[in-house]
Amino acid sequence: MWRTVLVYGAALAAGAFGLQWLQYRMLVRTHPVEIYFALFALGCMALGAWVAMRLWRRPASPAELDPEASQRLKISERELEVLGLIASGRSNKEIARRLEVSPNTVKTHVARLFEKLGAKRRTQALLKARELGVIR
Numbered sequence: 276m277w278r279t280v281l282v283y284g285a286a287l288a289a290g291a292f293g294l295q296w297l298q299y300r301m302l303v304r305t306h307p308v309e310i311y312f313a314l315f316a317l318g319c320m321a322l323g324a325w326v327a328m329r330l331w332r333r334p335a336s337p338a339e340l341d342p343e344a345s346q347r348l349k350i351s352e353r354e355l356e357v358l359g360l361i362a363s364g365r366s367n368k369e370i371a372r373r374l375e376v377s378p379n380t381v382k383t384h385v386a387r388l389f390e391k392l393g394a395k396r397r398t399q400a401l402l403k404a405r406e407l408g409v410i411r
Contacts (some may be wrong), residue, residue, distance in 0.1 A: 348391050354384050357381060358409065
């Protein structure tokens with residue numbers, strides 16, 4: 276009995292697939308421009324979603340920072356905050372506004388982070404901080 280059910284089910288599925296394929300071929304022949312516009316719109320939507328995700332990343336929260344690794348390097352809490360904001364892609368001015376300090380203070384914190392992590396650039400500092408377990 277199960278074999279009969281499976282054979283009929285497979286035959287009906289193949290028939291439905293065949294009809295859908297024929298309908299798709301007919302649709303492609305009658306409306307090719309609309310299909311290309313729809314594919315282009317889907318591509319633009321995917322690109323827009325990707326760009327939005329890259330631009331509006333959530334900042335690293337203090338819970339994501341490893342206190343033991345920062346103690347080994349003698350990184351202060353404020354420097355950890357700055358490092359977390361750097362990891363979230365913030366500029367010095369944005370960090371200064373968020374922490375309510377001057378941009379020069381942020382520059383000082385960043386310079387000390389560079390010294391403690393042995394880095395010359397922000398990207399290098401972030402890479403070393405992740406390798407050492409200071410941030411995740």
